[in-house]
Amino acid sequence: MRPDQRGAASILVVAMAGVLLLVGAAAGVVVAIVVAHRGAQAAADLAALAGATTLADHALDQARDPCAAARAVASANDATLASCVVEGAEVVVQVTVRGPRWLGQDHDLVGSARAGPA
Secondary structure (H helix, E strand, C coil): CCHHHCCHHHHHHHHHHHHHHHHHHHHHHHHHHHHHHHHHHHHHHHHHHHHHHHHHHHHCCCCCCHHHHHHHHHHHCCCEEEEEEEECCEEEEEEEECCCCCCCCCCCEEEEEEECCC
């Protein structure tokens, strides 16, 4: 080996470690986004079911609001109820969940669901 080539492998190893670190961080962001979206969808599904159940029981208890029940369930699942619409016997909701704040990602994730009688 010539004296001017000493340490060349060290530079290559450091560069490859940097690339692997960047790819790992990007994969972590993607996984965090997928997990947050699944959480948003689950919160929307549960909120819609709570609203539809309250709407179905509305004849027995006039004081209960389907959207208030949906809001409570969404909040219990760390989500914010963005919209709630009662369409006949169905409840349509949209919730938002705070997304991961890594590597410049600053968007909230949205989940929507519809529930009512079969």
